[in-house]
Amino acid sequence: MNVDELLSRASHREVVNPGDARSTSEFEKVVVDGQRYFVKRLSPASDWIMRVTNDHVHRPWLIWRSGALDRLPPSIDHALVAMDVVGTGDDAVLTMVMHDVGEHLVPEGDEVVAGAQHQGFIEHMADLSAAFWEWPGVPGLSTMEERFRFFAPGNIAGELSVDDVPGPIAAADRGWRLLTERSPALAAAAGAVHDDPGLLTGLLAETPTTLLHGDWKMGNLGTHPDGRTILIDWAYPGIGPACWELWWYLALNRARLPESKEAAIERFRAALDRAGIATGGWWQRQLDLCLVGIMATFGWEKALGDDDELHWWEERVAQAIDRQSLDL
Numbered sequence: 001m002n003v004d005e006l007l008s009r010a011s012h013r014e015v016v017n018p019g020d021a022r023s024t025s026e027f028e029k030v031v032v033d034g035q036r037y038f039v040k041r042l043s044p045a046s047d048w049i050m051r052v053t054n055d056h057v058h059r060p061w062l063i064w065r066s067g068a069l070d071r072l073p074p075s076i077d078h079a080l081v082a083m084d085v086v087g088t089g090d091d092a093v094l095t096m097v098m099h100d101v102g103e104h105l106v107p108e109g110d111e112v113v114a115g116a117q118h119q120g121f122i123e124h125m126a127d128l129s130a131a132f133w134e135w136p137g138v139p140g141l142s143t144m145e146e147r148f149r150f151f152a153p154g155n156i157a158g159e160l161s162v163d164d165v166p167g168p169i170a171a172a173d174r175g176w177r178l179l180t181e182r183s184p185a186l187a188a189a190a191g192a193v194h195d196d197p198g199l200l201t202g203l204l205a206e207t208p209t210t211l212l213h214g215d216w217k218m219g220n221l222g223t224h225p226d227g228r229t230i231l232i233d234w235a236y237p238g239i240g241p242a243c244w245e246l247w248w249y250l251a252l253n254r255a256r257l258p259e260s261k262e263a264a265i266e267r268f269r270a271a272l273d274r275a276g277i278a279t280g281g282w283w284q285r286q287l288d289l290c291l292v293g294i295m296a297t298f299g300w301e302k303a304l305g306d307d308d309e310l311h312w313w314e315e316r317v318a319q320a321i322d323r324q325s326l327d328l
Contacts, residue, residue: 001081001082003082003083003097004084006082007030009033010030010032012029013028013029014029014030015027016029024046024166025042026040026041026042026231027040027041028040036098037081038099038101039096040095041096042093042094043093044056045090045318048159050235053142053146053152053235053236055142055235056083056089057140058233059234059235060083060096061084061085062138062237063138064083065083068135068211071132073127073128075124075228075229076228077224077229078231078234079098079099080097080234082096083095083096084248104222104223104230105221105222106221106222108219111256112256112257113256113257114258115258117268118259119228120229121216122271123246123271124229125246125249126242126268126272127275128210128212128213128231128245129245129275130272130275131211134210135210137238139217141238142214142236142237144204144241147214147238147240147293147297148194148200148201149197151169151297152166154194155172156172172300174300175301175302175304176300177180179302179303183310185314185317186299186310186313186317188297190296190299192328193328195294197296199327199328200296203289203324204240204289204290204293207282207285207286207289208241208286209239212234212238212239213231213234214236214237214238215235215248216245216252217252217253218252218253241289241292243283243286243291246264246287246290247290247291248297249299251313254305254309265287287320289324292320292321292324292326293316294326
């Protein structure tokens, strides 16, 4: 479906500012032929998230154009209807139109989600991983090196110099400095990965890969009445280890989990096994390497949290480094 043609038939258009949005994108709700849609527009020139993730090619457009989203398992709904890019370079604007699924998304806040909904997210995450197991991907998508360095001090330095520093960037800057005081070991490990992502990527390349959505946070998730998982905002698609999706989910959704991280980890592994993915030969190695990598991405966020949460990650990262004999 053509974006311009669809929007030209709109009977109602309303600019909105979603409370959970972290980017500087433009958002709009529209009604076309009685159907409600949600529109998002962004470009590298205007969106700090695109810049820090090194997206100068509109990766959502790349994954859409590749046809990969048509191959998602039945348990996942991406909600996208149309997409187009107009312009060139960093001024090129991507327009995405999706079904307005807001009523089915996880509500904002820190309330624990229902156990059945969480279980569905984990199981459907495994469905997605299994459906694209060892998928070769398409050129231009997010790399693991970039994921490890999303919030690295050197990577966000340019965003700290603008007049209106984005909240997450200011928090990351504060968190990294605090991490050196609260957990020197975690800070050292994160710094080593920032300086040389190859310390992890080379080893991860020896484990299986799949398609990564890249941002399994509650703000991007929902559940249809029929049980399907809604997975929106394909900003960081790429090829990588399935355990990366799991650790991202556990790191960012900590306050909302209805079970322990350990239980969720075992649930994901069991779901992969049921989907026909044999985990015996690679699981622990990939799990450990992604754990260390996720702290290179979000160690700053844990430094801003409570002692128990920080110590949990500190202890598990130390164990992973020891098990894998990493020189960090």
